[in-house]
Amino acid sequence: EVQLVESGGGLVQPGGSLRLSCAASGFTFSSYEMNWVRQAPGKGLEWVSYISSSGSTIYYADSVKGRFTISRDNAKNSLYLQMNSLRAEDTAVYYCARWLAALDYWGQGTLVTVSS
Amino acid sequence: EIVLTQSPDFQSVTPKEKVTITCRASQSIGSSLHWYQQKPDQSPKLLIKYASQSISGVPSRFSGSGSGTDFTLTINSLEAEDAATYYCHQSSSLPLTFGGGTKVEIK
Numbered sequence: 001e002v003q004l005v006e007s008g009g010g011l012v013q014p015g016g017s018l019r020l021s022c023a024a025s026g027f028t029f030s031s032y033e034m035n036w037v038r039q040a041p042g043k044g045l046e047w048v049s050y051i052s053s054s055g056s057t058i059y060y061a062d063s064v065k066g067r068f069t070i071s072r073d074n075a076k077n078s079l080y081l082q083m084n085s086l087r088a089e090d091t092a093v094y095y096c097a098r099w100l101a102a103l104d105y106w107g108q109g110t111l112v113t114v115s116s
Numbered sequence: 117e118i119v120l121t122q123s124p125d126f127q128s129v130t131p132k133e134k135v136t137i138t139c140r141a142s143q144s145i146g147s148s149l150h151w152y153q154q155k156p157d158q159s160p161k162l163l164i165k166y167a168s169q170s171i172s173g174v175p176s177r178f179s180g181s182g183s184g185t186d187f188t189l190t191i192n193s194l195e196a197e198d199a200a201t202y203y204c205h206q207s208s209s210l211p212l213t214f215g216g217g218t219k220v221e222i223k
Contacts, residue, residue: 035212045152045160045203047212061211095159101166102150102207106159 002026002105004096009110016086016114022079022096022107030054030074033099036081038092039109048094049081064090086114118142120204122215130223135191137218139204144184148208151180151189154217155200163202164189196222 008020022034036048049070050059058070069082079096093109119142129135139149147167152160162171164180167187177192191198199222204215 044217045205045214047214050210050212059210097160102162103152103160103205104162104165104171106161108159 002098004098004105004107006094006096006107006110009094009112011113011115012086013116014087014114017082017084018086018112020081020083020094020096020110020112022081024077024079024096024098027098029072029077034072034079035097035099035103036070036079037095037097037103037106038090038112039095040089040092043092046092050099051079083112086112088114090114117211118145118206118209118213120206120213120215122202122204122218124218125216126219126221128221128223129194131196132193135194135198135220137189137191137202137204137220139182139187139189139215141185141187141206141208145206145208147183148206149180149182149187150205150207151178152203152205153198153200154203160203191220194220194222198222 003025005023035050051070055072067085071080091114093111095109096107097103098105121140149167151164153163154160163178168180179190181188201217201219203217
């Protein structure tokens, strides 16, 4: 069974940092492209970042470029999102999602709240 | 950036009724359009990929159609468990974008 489990969310002050993790199981993690997608409270879905299976190709939404860094450790079956210079508008549930022609599996999400 | 416009924003429907949700892209995206269902307090679930391709385990009452700029998600014979928000999503070009969502309520 495919499982994606996010962790690392929490309350952080504006300008602070957080590192999100996504633990993958039930599939060959190193063969799949991965994404982070977020959802602000009561709002729709927003794509954040993409990473290829090897980690060699990375893309970001303009809203996070220069502040967020996506990475992966295929040996540990894990995906990461390092978030720096956080702003109030980054408050959201962050989902990791596997890419196979579409976002075919999603984790349960981890809530990031940016507030003083 | 490709903008996806969904309509309607909200729909209140009686069980067994047919539901049609449309998604219009701001430019042609071929068939690179996918549909997701998100129930309250749950993560999104893939329903349809590439406009009309079915997903294993998804009930056959869900179907998709369209290409280019105009797409449709159809739910035939709505069931109570289909109460959710439905999103379209394009993968034709970066940034990946989503429609604003259509909330389906059961009367």
